[in-house]
Each structure stands twice: as C-alpha cells, then as structure tokens.
Amino acid sequence: MEQGSDAALIKRAIKAYLRSGSPDQPGKDSLIREADGQRYVLVRNKAGLMAVYLVMGTTSVQRVREWPESLDIT
Known part of the structure; x- marks a missing residue:
C-alpha cells in the first residue's frame, strides 16, 4: 500500500479517531x-x-471541527 494512497489515508484517519477515545x-x-x-x-x-x-x-490527516456542508452525507 502506497503511503499517500486513499486507503492509507483512511487507515491513518481511523487510527487517529480510535486514539480519541470514542467508544463508537x-x-x-x-x-x-x-x-x-x-x-x-x-x-x-x-x-x-x-x-x-x-x-x-x-x-x-488532521481532525476538523467544522467542514463544508457538501460533506454532510447520510
């Protein structure tokens, strides 16, 4: 897996999310x-x-508190 690939970026964001301590x-x-x-x-x-x-x-990746409305998908 390439370092800058989409899959690597998603994996990095998930790891960061899990370190935040959320139970979800x-x-x-x-x-x-x-x-x-x-x-x-x-x-x-x-x-x-x-x-x-x-x-x-x-x-x-860096977590953001506010993001563009166009990203709000369900």
Missing part, C-alpha cells in the same frame, strides 16, 4: 471526498458520520 467503532463506510479544493477523510460507520479529517500533504 468506525466501519468500512469511511471514504475520501473533495470539497472547496481540499480533500477530506470521512470516518463513518453504518450509523453515519463520526469524524472528518483534512488531508494535509500526501501522508497526514
């Missing part, structure tokens, strides 16, 4: 979306969106 478990529904010229990892499970991470560079 992410599922295989997590994905990458683009909005306003930025790439975001949406950490999700069957219940819905749990966290959003901004892709920084090619290999890192």
Whole structure:
C-alpha cells in the first residue's frame, strides 16, 4: 500500500479517531471526498458520520471541527 494512497489515508484517519477515545467503532463506510479544493477523510460507520479529517500533504490527516456542508452525507 502506497503511503499517500486513499486507503492509507483512511487507515491513518481511523487510527487517529480510535486514539480519541470514542467508544463508537468506525466501519468500512469511511471514504475520501473533495470539497472547496481540499480533500477530506470521512470516518463513518453504518450509523453515519463520526469524524472528518483534512488531508494535509500526501501522508497526514488532521481532525476538523467544522467542514463544508457538501460533506454532510447520510
């Protein structure tokens, strides 16, 4: 798996989410979306969106508290 690949970025965001201490478990529904010229990892499970991470560079992600409305998917 390439370091900057979508799968690697999703895995990195899920690991960061799990370190946050939330009892909810992410599922295989997590994905990458683009909005306003930025790439975001949406950490999700069957219940819905749990966290959003901004892709920084090619290999890192940073959790954001607010994100573009276009990312609000159910």
